[in-house]
Amino acid sequence: MNDSPAFRRDAKKHLGQNFLHDHSVIERIVQAIDPRPGDAIVEIGPGQGALTFPLLQRHGRITAIEFDRDLLDPLRAAAQAHGELDLVAANVLDVDFGALAQRLGVEQIRLAGNLPYNLSSPILFHALDYATSIRDMHFMLQKEVVDRMAAGPGSKVYGRLSVMLQAYCAVTPLFVVAPGSFRPAPKVDSAVVRLVPRDPASIGVQDPKRFADVVRAAFGQRRKTLRNALSGVADVALIEAAGLRPELRAEQIDVAGFVRLGNLPVIG
Ligand code: SAM
Numbered sequence: 001m002n003d004s005p006a007f008r009r010d011a012k013k014h015l016g017q018n019f020l021h022d023h024s025v026i027e028r029i030v031q032a033i034d035p036r037p038g039d040a041i042v043e044i045g046p047g048q049g050a051l052t053f054p055l056l057q058r059h060g061r062i063t064a065i066e067f068d069r070d071l072l073d074p075l076r077a078a079a080q081a082h083g084e085l086d087l088v089a090a091n092v093l094d095v096d097f098g099a100l101a102q103r104l105g106v107e108q109i110r111l112a113g114n115l116p117y118n119l120s121s122p123i124l125f126h127a128l129d130y131a132t133s134i135r136d137m138h139f140m141l142q143k144e145v146v147d148r149m150a151a152g153p154g155s156k157v158y159g160r161l162s163v164m165l166q167a168y169c170a171v172t173p174l175f176v177v178a179p180g181s182f183r184p185a186p187k188v189d190s191a192v193v194r195l196v197p198r199d200p201a202s203i204g205v206q207d208p209k210r211f212a213d214v215v216r217a218a219f220g221q222r223r224k225t226l227r228n229a230l231s232g233v234a235d236v237a238l239i240e241a242a243g244l245r246p247e248l249r250a251e252q253i254d255v256a257g258f259v260r261l262g263n264l265p266v267i268g
Helices: 023-033 052-059 069-079 097-104 117-128 143-150 160-168 208-220 236-241 255-262
Strands: 041-044 061-066 084-089 109-114 134-142 169-177 190-197
Touching (some): 023 052, 023 190, 052 069, 061 069, 117 134, 134 143, 160 169
Parallel strands (some): 041 109
């Protein structure tokens, strides 16, 4: 696969290019996505087509967003043998997924990709901004990031990413991938995760912006107690009214606790 001379070039480190070459991993990802007729599958970072071409063979048509202009022509040329590639030359962080869904004629797109690891958190938060336009996401990320996404209170890696992702999505880690499955091999293990967005109102979030602000404030100073970390956002009486002890720290509060904190009236 991808033996075209046009593709034989060095990976660009600053674009997080670690190309998958392990066919069994690629097949497991395609199976996890399980494209169905009518699905609008949108891949972030097709690279040299490791996932794109098997997805095209299975589904016939894929939209893919690639930032590296050097990859576009070789991708277009190689894709012809597999199906119809709708290639978007863009920085994914500039892509309006709502407008993209509209262009593709669907209410919700399905996102997938082996993400550039240096951008994984910004891409995740960008996707959350368009949660209502996204049916699900299957992403390869650093295993450490997937661990953070799925962590609960008390875990050392529980943080803002865990609370925000779990408030907006059902998070299901699927499987771990070793560095040797990529070229060049990254220094760390990777993992594939499935995210299924839900309306945060369904878990009680009344004001998404205030919820996000409270979570950011609480974890911005994660060693501080709630009383101190949230001064200016909520006073002791309000924290207690949310059923939480003011001497707790952010890392001890579960998602439901943050939902209650985010729903408190604004002070001041
Ligand atoms: N999907 C390919 C694979 O599995 O072999 C490539 C994965 S590689 C880890 C990440 C890909 O994302 C690269 O093709 C890189 O050029 C692309 N990329 C990096 N930054 C991007 C951005 N801001 N927007 C869109 N694509 C980006």
